[in-house]
Amino acid sequence: MFIVDSGFARFLRRISCGFIVIAASLLLAPKADAGLFTLTDNNSTAEFNTESSANAFAWRVDGTDHLFQQAFWYRVGNTAEQSVHSLPIAVEGATDTNFDGNDDTLFVRYNGQGFDITVRYSLDGGLPGSGASDMGEQISISNLGPSSLDFHFFQYVDFDLLGTFGGDSAVFTNLNTVRQYEGAIRLTETVVTPVPSHREINSFPITLDNLTDGLPTTLSDTPAIGTVFGPGDVTWAFQWDVMIPPNSTFQISKDKNLSAGVIPEPATLALLSLAAALGLCRRRKR
Numbered sequence: 001m002f003i004v005d006s007g008f009a010r011f012l013r014r015i016s017c018g019f020i021v022i023a024a025s026l027l028l029a030p031k032a033d034a035g036l037f038t039l040t041d042n043n044s045t046a047e048f049n050t051e052s053s054a055n056a057f058a059w060r061v062d063g064t065d066h067l068f069q070q071a072f073w074y075r076v077g078n079t080a081e082q083s084v085h086s087l088p089i090a091v092e093g094a095t096d097t098n099f100d101g102n103d104d105t106l107f108v109r110y111n112g113q114g115f116d117i118t119v120r121y122s123l124d125g126g127l128p129g130s131g132a133s134d135m136g137e138q139i140s141i142s143n144l145g146p147s148s149l150d151f152h153f154f155q156y157v158d159f160d161l162l163g164t165f166g167g168d169s170a171v172f173t174n175l176n177t178v179r180q181y182e183g184a185i186r187l188t189e190t191v192v193t194p195v196p197s198h199r200e201i202n203s204f205p206i207t208l209d210n211l212t213d214g215l216p217t218t219l220s221d222t223p224a225i226g227t228v229f230g231p232g233d234v235t236w237a238f239q240w241d242v243m244i245p246p247n248s249t250f251q252i253s254k255d256k257n258l259s260a261g262v263i264p265e266p267a268t269l270a271l272l273s274l275a276a277a278l279g280l281c282r283r284r285k286r
Helices: 011-017 019-026 204-209 264-279
Strands: 002-004 036-041 044-049 055-061 066-077 091-095 105-111 115-125 133-143 149-159 168-173 177-182 187-195 198-203 229-232 234-244 248-260
Touching: 002 133, 036 091, 036 105, 036 115, 044 115, 066 115, 115 149, 115 168, 133 149, 149 204, 168 198, 177 234, 187 264, 198 204, 198 229, 204 234, 229 234, 234 248
Parallel strands: none
Antiparallel strands: 002 248, 036 044, 044 055, 055 066, 066 149, 091 105, 105 115, 115 133, 133 248, 149 234, 168 177, 168 229, 177 187, 187 248, 198 234
């Protein structure tokens, strides 16, 4: 939408590898250390390094860390992808929007050549022991130049549910929703708007390697909607391709939800997805 007037091998690999309230408090909120921030709400904490492609590198719910990495890449035209987190930061800060004494919202604005990218994360933890948590994310990409901007934005995600890797499965339940699960834990991300241009679930580190190989990337649109990938060390990504008019802003709004409950077996999940594709109007029970 436009708005005128923006995991021993895995371990080794990993080592190597209200807006008014927010705006008013950004100048007052102390920056932690070299882009390090921690958000806390109820049973949840989320940790960020805004100056590194590690970016969001921990999401602890009732003491269990389910996240290894969530980060963003971009490219202009047919150039190679670049890490958003390598761009200069114009302003950033964490705020306590519910006034419980803990920062729960993070705001970061990155400056590019003729554009800027603003990201806002909002952590909403659940009750202690519930295993539930939610992270809202709003991203704005503003074209500051006089010509249309051929822009490609990528979100790359590596969740290790239950704090382990290799046992997760994932599935695109529709064009704008991905679900990852292990045992009784599931992570669902829904892109509220707009629907991504491309998507991909793959084994670590295939997608990450493609985003960092110095060549332009288009996600593979695999597996097909409703087809379960895994179990394994899965990652997934979304891609948005957009031509942003001069002095205009492209906005992405999405939500991640962690929950604990009964998860269907992969074969059952696939059959249910097929049933939906055939137009059967049954709701899948969780």
